[in-house]
Amino acid sequence: MSETGLLKLPNGVELKAAGPGRLGAVAGVTAGRLELSLAGAAETPDKDGLAAVLTQVHALWAQHHYTRAVVDLTRLTFMNSSCFKELVTWISKVQDAPAADRYRIQFRYSPDVRWLKGSMHALSTFGVDVVDLEATQGAR
């Protein structure tokens, strides 16, 4: 386990984060796309852990050249602005990459969760060229 709370598995395609806060994150690469699942509350103590996870996700692109990263937020109960900023920074990093190096980021969320709906609208506007939204029912 690194100082950031990341656990890298021997095959190098899965990672887990368990920082000092209440956020859980698991990512894995399957069938040419990366899936990252966030669960619990993403608050200030989780900021560095989330940033480290997103850096790893971005680094995995160089290794696997997936075309899409799916971020499942259906088990996320809260996210503060410090952690939201990490998503903004990640999107900006993908936008700033050369066109051939870009991948799409797809956020999966429940539109029934009102606060998350507002965040998703803002992120999709910000990342209009790289972000897709997947609204799903039946989450919390």
Added chain:
Amino acid sequence: MAAASTPFIEVSFAPSMALVSHVREFASAFYQHTLQDPDLISRLGVATHELLENAVKHSSDGLTRVRIELHEEPRTISIRTWNRPTGEHLETLKQNLEEIARSPDPGAHYQVLMRRSAKRAVGSGLGLGRIRAEAEFELRYETHGPEVEVIAECPVAPGK
């Protein structure tokens, strides 16, 4: 016997980021029993958290107070925080709130803040913009000597 009043909660506490989460959760639970509006309760949680984090982070003497209150005529809900910020932070807070006041479109202004935030090394700079654009609360501030009061207010639909 005290006169009946509209529902409110008021909490004073010493700065701790961990307490911010608990106060947000308590406030949301309290208003689930008072408001019949899950949409508003969800937005209230975001606004409470962001206001409190700002107040706690920048309190110079270790104290923060928050009051969340439902008002009648007009029917609104307000979140008020009080702290004693450093002079430097008070100036930053004033600048940020005045920039918000000059920006008629909350969503467009929030996008500007997000573009700035992506390049920031320290802090997000998004909290107040998020309260306005995502939680849909209007913001203002008042100073009382060394103390600053930040007020976030939102209409409550009739019957909710």
